[in-house]
Amino acid sequence: MPQLHVENVTLTFGGIHALRDVSLVVPEGEIVSIIGPNGAGKTSLLNCISGFYHPTSGRITFGPHDLSRAAPNVVTSFGIARAFQNLELFRGLSVVENLLLARHTHLKYSLWNSMLFYGRASREEAEGRAYVERIIDFMELEAHRHHPVGTLAYGIQKRVEVARALTLAPELLLLDEPMAGMNVEEKEDMVRFILDIQREQGITVVLIEHDLGVVMDISDRVYVLDFGQRIAGGTPAEVSADPRVIEAYTGVPGTGVAGESEAAQPEQAPQVVGA
Numbered sequence: 001m002p003q004l005h006v007e008n009v010t011l012t013f014g015g016i017h018a019l020r021d022v023s024l025v026v027p028e029g030e031i032v033s034i035i036g037p038n039g040a041g042k043t044s045l046l047n048c049i050s051g052f053y054h055p056t057s058g059r060i061t062f063g064p065h066d067l068s069r070a071a072p073n074v075v076t077s078f079g080i081a082r083a084f085q086n087l088e089l090f091r092g093l094s095v096v097e098n099l100l101l102a103r104h105t106h107l108k109y110s111l112w113n114s115m116l117f118y119g120r121a122s123r124e125e126a127e128g129r130a131y132v133e134r135i136i137d138f139m140e141l142e143a144h145r146h147h148p149v150g151t152l153a154y155g156i157q158k159r160v161e162v163a164r165a166l167t168l169a170p171e172l173l174l175l176d177e178p179m180a181g182m183n184v185e186e187k188e189d190m191v192r193f194i195l196d197i198q199r200e201q202g203i204t205v206v207l208i209e210h211d212l213g214v215v216m217d218i219s220d221r222v223y224v225l226d227f228g229q230r231i232a233g234g235t236p237a238e239v240s241a242d243p244r245v246i247e248a249y250t251g252v253p254g255t256g257v258a259g260e261s262e263a264a265q266p267e268q269a270p271q272v273v274g275a
C-alpha cells in the first residue's frame with residue numbers, strides 16, 4: 001500500500017525548474033531510492049517531502065496527511081524523519097547529548113506543561129532516555145557515546161546523524177546521501193544499518209545515493225530524475241536496463257553502450273550494478 005504519494009509536483013525558483021511534474025509512490029516497508037545526475041532535483045524533492053520547500057504545484061500526501069504546505073516540524077510530527085547530507089549535529093556535544101536533544105524536541109510537553117505536570121514530564125524524559133539508549137545500541141554507538149561528535153571519524157558522524165533521525169521514532173526515514181565520503185568498510189556498515197532499519201524496525205526508507213551499486217543492491221524500487229523530471233521508475237533490474245537512464249548517466253543516446261563517448265562515465269552508469 002503506498003504510504004507516500006508525490007503527485008505531479010513542480011518546484012520552480014524564478015526561472016529554474018528544480019522539479020517538473022514529478023509523480024511517485026513509496027509503499028510502506030520498502031526501500032525506495034531516488035537517483036539521477038548532479039542537479040537532477042533529488043534533494044529538492046526530499047526538501048518538498050520534509051517541508052523545507054513547498055511545491056509550486058502538485059500534492060504530497062503521507063497516509064491521511066497532506067504535506068504539500070506543512071512546515072518541517074509538522075511533517076516530523078506525522079512520522080517522517082530526515083538524516084541530512086550535511087550533518088545537522090552539534091559538534092561540541094557528545095553522541096548521547098545530541099540524541100537526547102533531538103528526542104527532547106520531539107517530546108510533546110512544553111515548558112509550561114512540564115511545570116504544571118511535573119510527573120508526566122519526568123516520566124516522558126525517562127522514556128526518552130530509554131529510547132535513546134535503544135538507538136545507541138541498535139546503531140552500535142556505545143563506544144562513542146560520551147565523545148564530542150566533532151572528534152569522531154566521518155563515517156561514525158554519519159551514523160550518529162542517522163541515529164539522530166531515528167530518535168524521532170519515524171515511520172518513514174529520508175536519507176540524503178548517507179554514504180557520501182565514506183570508505184568501503186564504512187559503506188558496508190551503513191548498508192547493513194539501512195537494511196536493519198527496514199527489516200527489524202519496519203521503517204520505510206527513501207534513499208538518495210550516488211553509489212549505484214549500493215542502490216541497486218538494496219532498493220525495492222528506484223526512481224530516476226534528470227533535469228527535474230522523472231525519466232524512469234521500477235525495480236532495480238528494470239531501471240538499470242532502461243535506455244533513458246543509461247543516456248542520462250552516460251550521454252550516450254539510448255544504446256546503453258557506456259564507454260563509447262568521451263562524455264561517458266562508466267563507473268557511474270547503471271549497468272555496473274552489483275560490480
Ligand SMILES: Nc1ncnc2c1ncn2[C@@H]1O[C@H](COP(=O)(O)OP(=O)(O)OP(=O)(O)O)[C@@H](O)[C@H]1O
Pocket residue numbers: 013016017018036037038039040041042043044045
Ligand atoms: N534554493 C534554491 N534556489 C535556487 N535554485 C535551487 C535551489 N535549490 C535547488 N536549486 C536548483 O534546482 C536544481 C536541482 O537541484 P538539487 O540540489 O535538487 O539537485 P540534486 O539532484 O540533489 O543534485 P546533487 O546530486 O548535486 O546534490 C539545480 O539546478 C539547483 O541549482
